[in-house]
Amino acid sequence: MTTRVEIWTDINCPFCYLGKARFDQALAGFEHRAEVEVVHRSFELDPGLPADASGPVIAHIAAKYGISVEQAAANERGIAAQAAQLGLPYQTSGRDFGNSFDMHRLLHFAHEQGNQDRLVDALYAANFAEPAPIFADTERLVAVAVAAGLDETAVRAVLDDPNAYADAVRQDERAASQLGATGVPFFVFDDKYAVSGAQPTEVFTQALTTAWNDRPAPVVLAADEDTCGPDGCAI
Amino acid sequence: MTTRVEIWTDINCPFCYLGKARFDQALAGFEHRAEVEVVHRSFELDPGLPADASGPVIAHIAAKYGISVEQAAANERGIAAQAAQLGLPYQTSGRDFGNSFDMHRLLHFAHEQGNQDRLVDALYAANFAEPAPIFADTERLVAVAVAAGLDETAVRAVLDDPNAYADAVRQDERAASQLGATGVPFFVFDDKYAVSGAQPTEVFTQALTTAWNDRPAPVVLAADEDTCGPDGCAI
Numbered sequence: 513m514t515t516r517v518e519i520w521t522d523i524n525c526p527f528c529y530l531g532k533a534r535f536d537q538a539l540a541g542f543e544h545r546a547e548v549e550v551v552h553r554s555f556e557l558d559p560g561l562p563a564d565a566s567g568p569v570i571a572h573i574a575a576k577y578g579i580s581v582e583q584a585a586a587n588e589r590g591i592a593a594q595a596a597q598l599g600l601p602y603q604t605s606g607r608d609f610g611n612s613f614d615m616h617r618l619l620h621f622a623h624e625q626g627n628q629d630r631l632v633d634a635l636y637a638a639n640f641a642e643p644a645p646i647f648a649d650t651e652r653l654v655a656v657a658v659a660a661g662l663d664e665t666a667v668r669a670v671l672d673d674p675n676a677y678a679d680a681v682r683q684d685e686r687a688a689s690q691l692g693a694t695g696v697p698f699f700v701f702d703d704k705y706a707v708s709g710a711q712p713t714e715v716f717t718q719a720l721t722t723a724w725n726d727r728p729a730p731v732v733l734a735a736d737e738d739t740c741g742p743d744g745c746a747i
Numbered sequence: 748m749t750t751r752v753e754i755w756t757d758i759n760c761p762f763c764y765l766g767k768a769r770f771d772q773a774l775a776g777f778e779h780r781a782e783v784e785v786v787h788r789s790f791e792l793d794p795g796l797p798a799d800a801s802g803p804v805i806a807h808i809a810a811k812y813g814i815s816v817e818q819a820a821a822n823e824r825g826i827a828a829q830a831a832q833l834g835l836p837y838q839t840s841g842r843d844f845g846n847s848f849d850m851h852r853l854l855h856f857a858h859e860q861g862n863q864d865r866l867v868d869a870l871y872a873a874n875f876a877e878p879a880p881i882f883a884d885t886e887r888l889v890a891v892a893v894a895a896g897l898d899e900t901a902v903r904a905v906l907d908d909p910n911a912y913a914d915a916v917r918q919d920e921r922a923a924s925q926l927g928a929t930g931v932p933f934f935v936f937d938d939k940y941a942v943s944g945a946q947p948t949e950v951f952t953q954a955l956t957t958a959w960n961d962r963p964a965p966v967v968l969a970a971d972e973d974t975c976g977p978d979g980c981a982i
Contacts, residue, residue: 513922513938516751525975547918557975577979587980626859683782687748691965695976702938703748706965709981710973719968730926730941733954738945740760740792741930744812745822 513727514547515720520555520688520698521632523612523646526591526602529636531697531710533598538716544724551623552632554616554684555696561611566648569609594710601641608639610647613681618657620677621670627661634660702727748962749782750955755790755923755933756867758847758881761826761837764871766932766945768833773951779959786858787867789851789919790931796846801883804844829945836876843874845882848916853892855912856905862896869895937962 519535521528539545574584588606595602615635622631638646638656646652650671657667670676688698691706699707699716701723707715739746754770756763774780809819823841830837850870857866873881873891881887885906892902905911923933926941934942934951936958942950974981 513926513935522975525980527973527975527980530973546914547922557977573979591980624861626861679781690748695974695981697974700748700965703962704965706967706970708967708970708972708974711969715969722968727938730935730939732941732943733957734946734950735941735943737943738762738765739930739932739943740757740762742792744808745760745762745826746930 514549515544515702515723515727516549516551517702517720517723518551518553518700520553520684520693520696520700522555522557522696523615523632523635523639524557524609525555525696526588526595526640527710528697529600529602529640530591530594530598531699532632532636533600534710534713535697535699535716537598537713538720542717542720542724544720548720550629552619552628553688554619554681555688555693555698556612556616556681556685557696558609558611559613559685561609563611563613564648566608566610566645568606570606572609595640601637603641603643605643608645608647610645612647613678614650614653614671615646616681616684617677618653618662618667618670620680621666622657622660622662625662625666631657631660631662749784750779750937750958750962751784751786752937752955752958753786753788753935755788755919755928755931755935757790757792757931758850758867758870758874759792759844760790760931761823761830761875762945763932764835764875765826765829765833766934767867767871768835769945769948770932770934770951772833772948773955777952777955777959779955783955785864787854787863788923789854789916790923790928790933791847791851791916791920792931793844793846794848794920796844798846798848799883801843801845801880803841805841807844830875836872838876838878840878843880843882845880847882848913849885849888849906850881851916851919852912853888853897853902853905855915856901857892857895857897860897860901866892866895866897 539548570581570584570588574581592602592604619628619631622628634656644652654664654667658664697710701719705719705723707719774783805816805819805823809816827837827839854863854866857863869891879887889899889902893899932945936954940954940958942954
């Protein structure tokens with residue numbers, strides 16, 4: 513029996529970037545890592561943004577939350593310092609903001625293709641580590657997705673059809689709401705344990721261990737009719 | 748929160764073929780089917796067979812289990828009658844037997860590609876509904892996999908490397924053993940409920956409903972530090 517970890521996340525979210533790196537550290541050191549399945553779930557921090565909105569994040573954050581540009585810049589520096597402790601690149605000149613719905617649709621497609629984790633990392637890198645904007649730029653999004661191993665024609669088909677995987681994104685967001693998640697990153701282990709926030713690596717190690725040790729034997733609802741076993745099929 | 752169904756199965760197993768059809772019927776009529784994830788797991792009925800062994804199954808079963816050829820043929824006819832009730836094609840002239848390890852390796856690759864369910868159906872059809880042998884015939888296996896939507900070069904690469912996905916197959920088999928499954932099909936719902944055998948469709952409907960209604964709220968192990976929400980990132 514495997515353990516499944518669902519991670520609600522947004523590409524806009526710096527603590528999701530840090531949290532994934534810490535979770536990945538915990539997973540890399542976890543004895544049963546080969547039997548842990550990770551699924552990334554959608555959570556839009558700012559779903560009301562127009563699809564073509566984009567620009568430097570510091571001025572946007574300052575205006576949106578009513579803080580000074582200096583305070584917003586200081587917050588970014590604080591996050592950059594935490595990223596540096598993890599060895600994660602984080603651009604100090606200021607990342608961009610924008611609507612992430614198309615990225616979430618693409619992450620659902622990537623999940624079907626077995627490439628979701630790689631695309632999450634590529635989108636984080638494009639947003640947090642590289643100066644070129646990733647929001648409201650379809651060509652750059654396509655380039656990042658293709659570099660993460662996805663087929664270009666298929667990626668364009670997903671992006672060109674606004675309904676593709678749109679319900680899947682909204683379903684993830686409804687599930688987050690039902691779980692009481694008001695922010696991200698939000699980690700759920702085997703539907704049984706939750707961790708909210710970019711917690712220290714040890715917290716994720718503990719959560720993996722707790723979930724692993726608590727995989728109960730399933731209750732048998734119906735058994736023993738019409739099976740095949742090493743001694744043949746019961747007829 | 749989704750519900751996950753894991754189905755241990757072997758392509759050699761006629762009750763797995765029937766059981767999947769009944770499960771699929773239950774799933775098609777289940778209100779929350781869009782939030783049900785299905786994963787096929789490996790279980791070899793006859794792992795000791797040489798990779799190149801193949802031949803008509805009736806004589807093989809009769810010899811292996813010490814029953815008469817007439818009894819083995821009657822068993823096949825009994826299964827064919829059950830298949831007919833489900834509208835499933837089942838060849839009456841006798842299917843073949845063989846080692847299924849390569850098929851299981853390919854099913855793990857197909858899972859990564861998002862094509863696993865389609866490949867399971869294609870392999871069942873090739874084995875139970877079509878007269879050409881599917882065992883010990885790499886070219887036919889490639890053709891079936893490609894017809895199920897997989898890339899031919901990638902399929903050949905998996906089949907040419909005996910280690911590709913071999914550990915994943917064995918891990919599924921260890922998990923089945925730990926769960927106490929001695930035969931297939933064996934269905935596990937959210938790690939909590941199990942159904943053994945090609946049970947009637949209503950049993951699967953009941954199991955889906957039970958698992959769905961019993962999705963508990965997760966226990967929060969750690970919360971509220973370093974998250975981003977609609978009102979910004981907590982610093």
